[in-house]
Amino acid sequence: MPPIFYDTHAHLDFPDFAEELPQVIARAEAAGIAKIITIGTDLESSRRSLQLAEQFPNVFAVVGWHPSHASEAPADFRPALRELAAQPKVVALGETGLDYHRLPSQNAGAAPADDSHYKLKQAELFRQHLQVAADLGLNCVIHQRAALEDTIAQLQPFAARVRGAFHCFANDAAAMRRILALGSLVSFTGILTFKNGQNVRETLAATPSDQFMLETDSPYLAPVPYRGKRCEPAYVKEIAEVAAAVQGCTLQELSERTCATANVFFRGLAPTASG
Numbered sequence: 555m556p557p558i559f560y561d562t563h564a565h566l567d568f569p570d571f572a573e574e575l576p577q578v579i580a581r582a583e584a585a586g587i588a589k590i591i592t593i594g595t596d597l598e599s600s601r602r603s604l605q606l607a608e609q610f611p612n613v614f615a616v617v618g619w620h621p622s623h624a625s626e627a628p629a630d631f632r633p634a635l636r637e638l639a640a641q642p643k644v645v646a647l648g649e650t651g652l653d654y655h656r657l658p659s660q661n662a663g664a665a666p667a668d669d670s671h672y673k674l675k676q677a678e679l680f681r682q683h684l685q686v687a688a689d690l691g692l693n694c695v696i697h698q699r700a701a702l703e704d705t706i707a708q709l710q711p712f713a714a715r716v717r718g719a720f721h722c723f724a725n726d727a728a729a730m731r732r733i734l735a736l737g738s739l740v741s742f743t744g745i746l747t748f749k750n751g752q753n754v755r756e757t758l759a760a761t762p763s764d765q766f767m768l769e770t771d772s773p774y775l776a777p778v779p780y781r782g783k784r785c786e787p788a789y790v791k792e793i794a795e796v797a798a799a800v801q802g803c804t805l806q807e808l809s810e811r812t813c814a815t816a817n818v819f820f821r822g823l824a825p826t827a828s829g
């Protein structure tokens with residue numbers, strides 16, 4: 555048996571896949587990607603993700619509202635989140651977190667006050683995910699960009715009850731250690747395979763073998779040799795090859811560790827005794 559892997563972060567509900575989703579999932583299976591976790595980015599996207607998880611046995615859903623779309627979120631997303639989270643194929647909440655990469659003040663006619671309003675809205679939405687996660691005993695898939703300090707500060711009071719998976723991790727080893735100290739994890743994408751991904755490879759090299767997961771973030775971030783094309787879950791294989799080399803372990807060892815980590819992190823992902 556060739557080693558199996560999971561894609562712990564893909565956006566299968568995006569229109570990029572609408573034409574050929576069964577083929578995309580079949581190619582992933584053929585490449586040894588045994589499970590795919592598809593991630594919602596708003597209410598509709600979360601509902602679609604859950605539908606896909608109900609339709610395909612190897613697909614699981616994470617439901618939430620992405621910080622970049624916070625402006626469109628309802629004042630209180632918690633009731634909808636609780637309802638979605640009650641479904642058995644929902645394995646975590648997200649993606650949630652903070653993203654200060656693009657702020658309103660970069661748009662013409664906007665003022666600095668727009669930035670603080672936007673950040674507050676993101677913070678409120680993130681807090682709602684953390685509260686529901688804490689109430690329901692779920693973990694959170696965390697999107698963080700240019701907002702590390704605020705993200706850590708917001709997670710801190712919940713850290714005893716909620717673990718985060720800092721997805722598409724691209725920060726340095728010092729940041730990684732602070733995240734692990736909170737009981738959270740990191741997760742690596744195809745950036746690992748990029749020529750200019752040396753800093754991310756160095757972070758992975760410093761990450762304990764049982765504290766990280768692998769993901770594609772499909773349809774984004776296709777690994778080498780597919781860079782620039784649409785990414786799909788089958789490409790976890792290319793990411794895993796580089797990750798094993800960086801970690802100095804065999805593909806089999808990487809498979810066992812990353813799948814075991816994901817099986818613990820995501821509720822209900824672990825295979826049951828009946829298979």
Ligand SMILES: [Zn+2]
Nearest residue numbers: 649697721722
């Ligand atoms: Zn993200």
Ligand SMILES: [Zn+2]
Nearest residue numbers: 563593649771
């Ligand atoms: Zn994502």
